Amino acid sequence: MRLSKTSEYALRILSFMAKEPELLYSAKFLVEKLNISDKYLRRLMTNLTKSGFIRSAQGRDGGYSFAKKLNDIVLADIINSVEGMEKYMGCVLGFDQCSDANPCVMHSTWVNVREKFNETFQNKTLADFNFDEINKF
Amino acid sequence: MRLSKTSEYALRILSFMAKEPELLYSAKFLVEKLNISDKYLRRLMTNLTKSGFIRSAQGRDGGYSFAKKLNDIVLADIINSVEGMEKYMGCVLGFDQCSDANPCVMHSTWVNVREKFNETFQNKTLADFNFDEINKF
DNA sequence: ATAATATACTACAATAATGTAGTATTTAAA
DNA sequence: TTTAAATACTACATTATTGTAGTATATTAT
Incomplete structure (x- = not known):
């Protein structure tokens, strides 16, 4: 129930x-606004560019802009591009061999929770957030 | 969507x-069965004993047994005793100041997922798992 | 040309999480 | 009284995650 910093x-x-x-x-602007260190952010931008969510414009007055429509940018795909959704889809008790066919005692309970997360991230795109509301962040 | 090893x-x-x-x-027996290092497990057992889930019997032929009925052992309380549920209840974008009153753009979406986790762990006790089924772990 | 901004590296530093080692003491069954 | 198994510490080792530093090169508006 927590994502990595990445x-x-x-x-x-x-x-x-x-x-x-x-x-x-x-x-530069993103670093100022988002409280993420310069090098870390640039590293992420490179990933996100390679994954095709954004494009980079080099040279003076360059920067990043979206390479896709917002409604084509699925949250799960973002996670996948920087570290992989699988990371978040493991057994709650940490058993590597645990699966639907070979479940741990908490498997069905956990799958229930896990799928809520997975479905949400698979179904939501960047177009699904209402940026007109008073959201501070 | 992942818990710590602890x-x-x-x-x-x-x-x-x-x-x-x-x-x-x-x-000793638990270490053999559960693939957790001796010292790490003992450290956890001390926590779990202090929290009142189990009691320790010292001396020869000692060990640990439940100090409560299984249906009084809530999953969320277990997490709380070893590290705290708050750890898993933060903002998905990592904004410390994010709250219901002061939400980030993904707040409502995330609360939805987070609460599924929270409710499940607040409502399930150790008595709610069917150990008679063929669960390997 | 110069300046701002990007890419592409490599390497290291700091912190947090996880795991291991050791030593001394207490308890209670046999 | 001996012994197995607990408590209670302290300290260190390893690994993963996060963050910082530096250097070289490419691109494009002015």
């Missing part, structure tokens, strides 16, 4: 950009 | 003991 940051960056999806955002 | 182990130990809740389990 996943948090990736979502934080893209959801921030999604508020004004037509703009071009410099790494 | 939480995993605590649940692993207690759910193992719950299969035969009347028995006394030595630390």
Whole structure:
């Protein structure tokens, strides 16, 4: 029930950009706004660019902008691009061999919770958030 | 959507003991069965004893047994005793200041997922698992 | 040309989480 | 009284995650 900083940051960056999806955002500007260290953010931007969510414009006045429509950017795909959803889909008791066919005692209970997460992240895109409401972050 | 090893182990130990809740389990036996290092397990047992889930019988032929009825052992309380549920209840974007009153853009979506986890762990006790089924772990 | 901004590396530092080692003491069955 | 098994510490080792530093090169508006 917690994502890694890497996943948090990736979502934080893209959801921030999604508020004004037509703009071009410099790494410098994002660093100032999002409280993420410069090098860490740039490393993530490289991943997100390679994964095709954003494109980079090099040279003076360059920066990053969306390479896809917001409704084509699925949250689970963002996680996958920076570290992989599987990381979050393991057995609650930590048994590697646990599966539907070979379940631990808490398997069905946990699958229930886990699928709520998975479905939400598979079904939500960046277009599904209402940026007009008074959201501070 | 992932618990720490500490939480995993605590649940692993207690759910193992719950299969035969009347028995006394030595630390040595649990270590052999559960693939958790000796010192780490003992440290956890001390926590779980202090929290009142189990009691320790010292001396020769000692070990651990339940100090409560299984239906009084709530999963969330186990997590709380070893590290705290709050750890799993934070903002998905990692904003400390994010709250119902002061939400991030993904707040309502995340609360939805988070509460599924929270409710499940607040409502399930060790008595709610069917140990008669063919669960390998 | 210069300046701002990007890419692409490599390497190291700091912190948090997990795991291991050791030593001394207490308890209670046999 | 001996012994197995507990408590209660302290300290260190390993690994993973997160964060920082530096250097070299490419791109494009001005």
